[in-house]
Each structure stands twice: as structure tokens, then as C-alpha cells.
Amino acid sequence: MNLKELARKLDLSPTTVSRALNGYPEVNEATRERVAAAARRYNYKPNTRAIRLATGRALAVGHVIPVATQHEIVNPIFADFIAGAGEIYSRNGYDMLLSVVADDGEERAYRELKSRGTVDGVILHGPRLDDPRIPLLDELGIPFVVHGRSTGAVQHYSWVDVNNRRAFQRATEFLLDLGHRRIALLNGLEFMDFAIRRRRGYEDALTARGIALDPALMHSEEMTETAGHRLGQSLLALPEPPTAVLASSMIMGMGLRRAIEGAGLRMGRDISVIIHDDELSYLRNGDEVPIFTATRSSVREAGRRAADMLLAMITGKAIGPCELLLEAELIIGQSTGPRP
Numbered sequence: 001m002n003l004k005e006l007a008r009k010l011d012l013s014p015t016t017v018s019r020a021l022n023g024y025p026e027v028n029e030a031t032r033e034r035v036a037a038a039a040r041r042y043n044y045k046p047n048t049r050a051i052r053l054a055t056g057r058a059l060a061v062g063h064v065i066p067v068a069t070q071h072e073i074v075n076p077i078f079a080d081f082i083a084g085a086g087e088i089y090s091r092n093g094y095d096m097l098l099s100v101v102a103d104d105g106e107e108r109a110y111r112e113l114k115s116r117g118t119v120d121g122v123i124l125h126g127p128r129l130d131d132p133r134i135p136l137l138d139e140l141g142i143p144f145v146v147h148g149r150s151t152g153a154v155q156h157y158s159w160v161d162v163n164n165r166r167a168f169q170r171a172t173e174f175l176l177d178l179g180h181r182r183i184a185l186l187n188g189l190e191f192m193d194f195a196i197r198r199r200r201g202y203e204d205a206l207t208a209r210g211i212a213l214d215p216a217l218m219h220s221e222e223m224t225e226t227a228g229h230r231l232g233q234s235l236l237a238l239p240e241p242p243t244a245v246l247a248s249s250m251i252m253g254m255g256l257r258r259a260i261e262g263a264g265l266r267m268g269r270d271i272s273v274i275i276h277d278d279e280l281s282y283l284r285n286g287d288e289v290p291i292f293t294a295t296r297s298s299v300r301e302a303g304r305r306a307a308d309m310l311l312a313m314i315t316g317k318a319i320g321p322c323e324l325l326l327e328a329e330l331i332i333g334q335s336t337g338p339r340p
Contacts, residue, residue, distance in 0.1 A: 228255025
């Protein structure tokens, strides 16, 4: 069935049907729903090329990844985010354009996406302190949504983020309530916005209880298993080792667990561990009972919400910057217990 035949069955003009299917705001909600229902009933598939010609849209969303962080492509967090966003893209007839560029080629990549008109918008990953990509995208006039936030950015922009500060504040308070006073932090790289906010939450909780901050207990590194193992060994070798540790990812927490068991200690009894768990599809935190106590959020859901937000901006359903702050749950697992 083509567009004209569908329009004839609905007793509407082809233009109205096309605009309803493409989310134009001038078509009222009742008509959009009626057209969408008929398209499903008659298994109507729009001609993508015709839509591109009629609307001037590329029907594609861009993701630009610099070589320095290309490991994110195989990182399960990035993969889950893309899977969630991809669900929304395919449901709405959009393609995804993934560009891996040289470290110094990110600005050029965004400018080329704009000049070629190959995408209608982009999602920006891994925001940093005062991220220069935000004013660049603002200058180029490309609709964009940031996965996370950029501390220090002066522009108003759209973002989807988890409340990292509150998650780590709450996790630290939980350990304090269990009697722990020597609590270590294994954080991500602290030029990244999420890591800045996580440290702030950790420090706020300790300061509120009158506990002095100890630089020997605070570390910032790439969130890998080997880093978690090495830093765990270093912490356990201190004259006064911590009785609890906050780790910024499950992968880092796995390395930390290896260090604890290698020292002949038992996680949850001799030393407590809380991780940040992004509720990943292929890296589960146990089955019925969680292995790790965790501040949990769904990165796949964040991908869905960011894609929804961006497509609403592209189609004119959303006007002005949109903001969405997701809360993390505190999930109690086997890795925490009272201070020994």
C-alpha cells in the first residue's frame, strides 16, 4: 500500500497523512493517532527516500566517537545505551550514523555532518568539564542531546543524566550507617563530569558526619578491571586500610574483588564494597540475589529517553532545552556488612 491509497482509506489528503506520520505539530493528536493506527492495520511502510525529499530531513542521528575513547564501542555501557537509543530510532524510521574519528578530528567531524546534511541531530557522549563540544554544536545549530552534563558549561542545552552526586552520597551514607569510617573511593577519570559529581556526593556525605577527607583513600583512573585490582591491592597495603570501598563501575569492582580475595579476605565480611551498576544486559550483578550492593540505573533506558528527546527536538515537538535527571536505586547485595 502506498501513501495515496492509505490517504484514500482515511478520507484525508496525502499531505495530511504524511505530516501526521512524521510528527508535524500542526496535525492534531487525534488525527495523528488515527493515521498511525491505520498504518499499523494496513502494514503501511513509508518510502524513506520520499520522506527525505519531502521533509528535507536526513532521517539519521549521529554519534561521534574520538579514537582516544574508541574502546567505548565495545564497552557494555556504551553498547547498552546505543541499544536503547536504537530502539527509538528504528521505531521512528531513523538510521544511526556512528563516526570514529582521530583525537583532533572531532570538531571537523561535527562541521562535516552539518555541511553535508547527513544527520538531523547528534547525541554527545562522555561530557567533560567545560566541554567545548557544547558551544560548537550550539554554534552549528545542530539539534543535540548530551548523555550526561558538563559542569561549567554556560550554554543552555538538552541532557539526560543520572543523579551521580546523590547516588554516591547515598551509598556513602549507607556505609557510614553500617559503622564504617575508613571509606575509599575508586572513581572514574575526574575530568569527566559524572566522576566530578560522584566525588562530590562522597565528600558531602563524609563531611556531613564530621569525617576528615583522606587523599590516600581517593583514587581516579580509567574504569577497568586491572585498575580496580591494582588500586585494591594498594588500598589493602596501607598501614590503616579502608573497611569499605566505593567503586565507580562493576568492571572496576570485579578487579577490586579479585584483590580482596587475593589477600585472603572475604568481600562483605572483612571489607564492604559498593559499585555503580548500570543494569547492563550482558553483565548482570548476580541472578536472584545481587553479588554487589550497587547504586543502580538503566543505561539502556537512558538511551531510549535521550533518543526520544532528540527526535522530539528534530520534529518540533519540543521547543527549547529539555532536561531529564534520572535517580539511581540503592540495591542491597552480598558485598556489604557492618564494620569488622
